[in-house]
Amino acid sequence: MVSYSFLLGGVKFPKVKNTVLFSFILMAACGNSVKEKTKDNRPEIIDNTQPAISNTIQAEAIKTGADNFEAYLPLLKNKKVGIVTNQTGIVTLNGNNTNVVDFLLDKKVDLKKIYAPEHGFRGTADAGELIKDGKDTQTGLPIISLYGNNKKPKPEQLEGIDVLVFDLQDVGARFFTYISSLHYIMEACAENGIPLILLDRPNPNGGIVDGPTLEKENTSFVGMHTIPTMHGLTIGEYGKMINGQKWLKNGVQCQLTVIPCLNYKRTTTYSIPVKPSPNLPNDQAINLYASLCFFEGTNVSLGRGTNKQFQVYGSPYLPNTGFSFTPAPNEGAKDPQYNGKVCYGEDLSKYPKVNRIELKWLIKAHNETADKSKFFIPFFTKLAGTTQLQQQIEAGKTENEIRESWKPGLEEFKKMRKPYLIYGE
Structure with missing residues (x-):
């Protein structure tokens, strides 16, 4: 000991x-x-x-x-x-x-x-x-x-x-x-x-x-x-x-x-x-970080190159539902993903504080991306730490079903x- x-x-x-x-x-x-x-x-x-x-x-x-x-x-x-x-x-x-x-x-x-x-x-x-x-x-x-x-x-x-x-x-x-x-x-x-x-x-x-x-x-x-x-x-x-x-x-x-x-x-x-870190500018970004960082392993931007990093998400491949942003070089993102391109998605900068990992945004973005074969990139498995999460999302599992699969590991930890x-x- x-x-x-x-x-x-x-x-x-x-x-x-x-x-x-x-x-x-x-x-x-x-x-x-x-x-x-x-x-x-x-x-x-x-x-x-x-x-x-x-x-x-x-x-x-x-x-x-x-x-x-x-x-x-x-x-x-x-x-x-x-x-x-x-x-x-x-x-x-x-x-x-x-x-x-x-x-x-x-x-x-x-x-x-x-x-x-x-x-x-x-x-x-x-x-x-x-x-x-x-x-x-x-x-x-x-x-x-x-x-x-x-x-x-x-x-x-x-x-x-x-x-x-x-x-x-x-x-x-x-x-x-x-x-x-x-x-x-x-x-x-x-x-x-x-x-x-x-x-x-x-x-x-x-x-x-x-x-x-x-x-x-x-x-x-x-x-x-x-x-x-x-x-x-x-x-x-x-x-x-x-x-x-x-x-x-x-x-x-x-x-x-x-x-x-x-x-x-x-x-x-x-x-x-x-x-x-340069892309965690405030309390909201830090609170949403664990939920939104999974997007780093997809074709979706997390707002690097904006002033709302880890508080928005979007891509050129998501439908225009009224919110958009255009990444441009700034501190912590000299060449951000989709630099100069309009990204459609969601603004979470005023979303209430979360007390768990929220998967709904990841699942929603996957489901609304037309060419789902290009949604995930290999880095996603490194972030998730498991191949199972991508497989569950691609199989159409609900957030509750996915969360249930985490319980044994969480209790052991x-x-x-x-x-x-x-x-x-």
Whole structure:
């Protein structure tokens, strides 16, 4: 059984093998006394575009793992530090947001290298765009790209690093590649004997667990593990699960310390202070992401090249029912699908918040496409994690019938993930 060490308020707790006891201690330590200390240190919510649903934080005193710096700064003292982060690595002090890299440098932490995931360190690159190594112009620190052909740091790229910090904002969906980057970072740390400190962040989609479970033969960078489409975990809990399930190569395990969020519950509504990726501009897009991302494996556009990415869908091959959009190059989509072509479909930017994966739009678009043989592309199976979903839609199965087929996998996953939960069910 894996042991976990954790810190709260600068106090180090001993390693605990009983994960149920670990969760109980952690939740008790994150109670009202902490909330009273932090009620004047409230996260600033930044509206990146014009969100269709309000950016409301019910628990205003939430502290992310990065904000819980009393717990991890002592671990970095006199260490040569590398960090995996991007624009989502935000520390909030007195209502002001600063990047975690700038924060650590201000605290005299000996930062040596930045490791950047998909979209790059500043988070502006297109989805799937090759990111090259370079240097951060603001800090002068070298940047190692973890996207493209180098998803896992090589031993020479970790030379001179005593400890690695991980701070990326996940959105709770299997195909969001930051959790795939976490897998490879943990594997590299385990193989090179480098401890990993993971700064936890809330899941903006809360505890939603839904969708088909990935089959091993369909493993890819958009689906590394045998989990449902939506996992309902924070990225810290996900890291614990990767370790505990021995999903890393050859069953190796990483020396992992999770710095927890404070005053956070899985049911708390949480808005991300900055865009987690260029094409997830607001709460609505993040909420619809897991439902609409399946369109990436079809001939239907998700609105890349508009200002309503993941809030609209359409194509030139769907009937004109009154709504259309025309993609054009913009941030995160230098050459969007159907660039300059009119796409007909549906505007979901004001659709009520969903609490599960909705298949009705995917099924509707398939049924209304005249040449159904050209609707799906091979990438759809990678996104779905199974060949079954495409087969079910092509066979005319209803959404309820398809959802019924997910139940055994969902129940099995919920049992499997239980020991790794930090913030309750």
